[in-house]
Amino acid sequence: MTYSSTMAANRQNYNQKNKNVISFHKRAKTLGPVSNTVILIVLACLLGLIYLTQVVKTNTYGAQLYASQQQQTQLESQYTNLQVSSAQLQSLDRVQNNQVSKNLSQVSPSATLNN
Amino acid sequence: MNNDSQRFNLKALFKVNIIFFFIIAFIGLLLVRLFYVQVIKYSFYHQSALNNQLEQSKIPATRGLIEAHEAGQLIPIVLNQQFFTIYADPTLIKNIDKTSSDLSGVLNMPKSTLKSLLETHNTRYVVVAKKVSQDQANKILGFRYPGLGSLGQDYRVYPQGDLASQLLGFVDNSGHGNYGIEQVLNNQLSGKTGYLKAITDVNGVPLAASKNNIDIPPQNGKNVVLTLDLAMQKQLQDILANAAKSEKSPLISAVIMDSNTGAIKAMANYPSYNPAHYNQVKDPNLFNNATVANPIEPGSTMKVFTAAAALNHGNVNQNTTYNDPSQWIIDGFKITNIEEDGGAGKKSIEDILNLSLNTGATWLLMQMGGGKVDLKARQVWNDYMTNHFRFGKATDIEQGYESGGIVPNPDIANQSDDQQNLAYANTSFGQGVTVTPLQMASALSSVINGGTRYEPYLVDGFADSQGNVNYNKPKVIASNVVSSNTSNSMISLLETVVKKHEEAGFKYLAFPSGYNIGGKTGTAQVPKPDGGYYDNKFNGTYLGFVGGNKPQYSVAIFVTTPTVPGYAGSYGAQPIFGNIAHMLINQSYVTPIGQ
Numbered sequence: 001m002t003y004s005s006t007m008a009a010n011r012q013n014y015n016q017k018n019k020n021v022i023s024f025h026k027r028a029k030t031l032g033p034v035s036n037t038v039i040l041i042v043l044a045c046l047l048g049l050i051y052l053t054q055v056v057k058t059n060t061y062g063a064q065l066y067a068s069q070q071q072q073t074q075l076e077s078q079y080t081n082l083q084v085s086s087a088q089l090q091s092l093d094r095v096q097n098n099q100v101s102k103n104l105s106q107v108s109p110s111a112t113l114n115n
Numbered sequence: 116m117n118n119d120s121q122r123f124n125l126k127a128l129f130k131v132n133i134i135f136f137f138i139i140a141f142i143g144l145l146l147v148r149l150f151y152v153q154v155i156k157y158s159f160y161h162q163s164a165l166n167n168q169l170e171q172s173k174i175p176a177t178r179g180l181i182e183a184h185e186a187g188q189l190i191p192i193v194l195n196q197q198f199f200t201i202y203a204d205p206t207l208i209k210n211i212d213k214t215s216s217d218l219s220g221v222l223n224m225p226k227s228t229l230k231s232l233l234e235t236h237n238t239r240y241v242v243v244a245k246k247v248s249q250d251q252a253n254k255i256l257g258f259r260y261p262g263l264g265s266l267g268q269d270y271r272v273y274p275q276g277d278l279a280s281q282l283l284g285f286v287d288n289s290g291h292g293n294y295g296i297e298q299v300l301n302n303q304l305s306g307k308t309g310y311l312k313a314i315t316d317v318n319g320v321p322l323a324a325s326k327n328n329i330d331i332p333p334q335n336g337k338n339v340v341l342t343l344d345l346a347m348q349k350q351l352q353d354i355l356a357n358a359a360k361s362e363k364s365p366l367i368s369a370v371i372m373d374s375n376t377g378a379i380k381a382m383a384n385y386p387s388y389n390p391a392h393y394n395q396v397k398d399p400n401l402f403n404n405a406t407v408a409n410p411i412e413p414g415s416t417m418k419v420f421t422a423a424a425a426l427n428h429g430n431v432n433q434n435t436t437y438n439d440p441s442q443w444i445i446d447g448f449k450i451t452n453i454e455e456d457g458g459a460g461k462k463s464i465e466d467i468l469n470l471s472l473n474t475g476a477t478w479l480l481m482q483m484g485g486g487k488v489d490l491k492a493r494q495v496w497n498d499y500m501t502n503h504f505r506f507g508k509a510t511d512i513e514q515g516y517e518s519g520g521i522v523p524n525p526d527i528a529n530q531s532d533d534q535q536n537l538a539y540a541n542t543s544f545g546q547g548v549t550v551t552p553l554q555m556a557s558a559l560s561s562v563i564n565g566g567t568r569y570e571p572y573l574v575d576g577f578a579d580s581q582g583n584v585n586y587n588k589p590k591v592i593a594s595n596v597v598s599s600n601t602s603n604s605m606i607s608l609l610e611t612v613v614k615k616h617e618e619a620g621f622k623y624l625a626f627p628s629g630y631n632i633g634g635k636t637g638t639a640q641v642p643k644p645d646g647g648y649y650d651n652k653f654n655g656t657y658l659g660f661v662g663g664n665k666p667q668y669s670v671a672i673f674v675t676t677p678t679v680p681g682y683a684g685s686y687g688a689q690p691i692f693g694n695i696a697h698m699l700i701n702q703s704y705v706t707p708i709g710q
Binding site for chain 1: 185190191192194195196197249272274275276278316320321322323324345346349
């Protein structure tokens, strides 16, 4: 009988006698303090990176928003200029001095229309 | 060997220690510096950083537009346009000759002027040009010359030139409204300034991620819609300009008001000014809207109200007649009439208005008292002037510097009864009392519209940015100014006056059938600054209405010292009324009888 078969036979005996068995499990591996620190630093870096990404993204949106606002201001300025031009074209002095209106002749009303 | 090795190790260790010491010392120095910078000098560097990164500015609100009616549309008559101020920092300009040459081409300014500006010493800010258009500013900035910049600013633009300028007012360089609508509605027109506080990047773009950013957008001013009819306003101004030339009057004012709402349809003075060039105006009196700010003694147009008060008081009616003595003597002074109309005899209320009898107006005043000019007559007439017709009080129209005029007190303690009787007899025919054209038009409206006094108004409403207008409703101040009987009598009497004047030779008072026109002239002596009246200076006034089934427009005209061959009222103001009435009829502003 070999040593191992002897031990197996012994274990069988214990089992048969319904007795407690001491079990030897391999101890779980844990990280040491250095690893923990490194992991924490890496995690902090990752979080920082995510934060920076979001900040940059937000600021990019901010820049786009600013550009849109600038464009809106320009368009409003153009609109105002057009509004001024339109009002100047409708100026009564301009209409009065227009060649077409100068060629119009005045007539006295001969009748009043009833609607 | 061992000793050598030991010696070597000690030597190496010493070197390492030295290096280590220096490293530690260096790190220590860094830490000390860091502590100094981060802790001790924290405020200084924090502020420096903020100065570079923080943008803090007020955002100006856009001033509201002013619009008016024209052919069923709203037309803007006061707008904003952005112009630019071009400035330079002479210390940064490298090639002054080329820069001034390029600027000269864009700005149409002499190169020598620009060169001398850019060569200015001891300053880093020189204004090169003001009110430069956007295109010109873009061209200049396109040169990319260091030391040149532009600053945008909104300016008021008046596409209709001097149209309604005195009632509009103007906006000065600080953005504050002066005179007219601009002054009275300055708060509503100017809006509320916005505010921006933000951390920015190197290009000045606000960083959205900064939690302390403050961005309060500006609240733009409200757009104001006026009651004015632009075409009517333009024609009124043309009529006044022509009259001023032919009559050589230094000042003519006129108001056309809707008799049944109090809305001002046209309001003008001649001379006027262009508000776009307000800084070139030499006489500040030109800024005043004389129709509300210059009260004068109206003369015989006041008889309209003396008659209305006497009729309404109940002592006389439209058909009452009396014996006119051709003169009254009060406090030793004679009250007489003009020679050609002033003979003694039986006279009617119609004669008082048609012949403009001063003795008749005094007689009407007597009927308000105990048959003579006394305290009771003074009190009753004063009550009509101040409480019914609201003379002596500002109308509260939306205009700067409105004057209420002067109505004498009926019972002054330190004056004799005779003196006060004379003063009040004078007021019955429009001397010794001052009123504005607006007050006259407004009071006439209440006499001819059945007795309802409306508050005269120029602001029809406020428009939002989409163009939706929230219109104001006419505001009734009193509904018992005169009875409807008195109102009808006055309409009839004033129509008769116009007809009789037309028959007497004033042919321009002939109007097409289907319209009813009434009115009354006034000629007033001009008071001297130190008391008394000039013998040779007269103001002309006219008070009338134009309508169909009922009076539609009330018109008041004041002509200052016209040079005309005849009475200032009949030959100075009345022709202007004729032109205005024809304009209103010919341009279909008046609804004819039966429609």
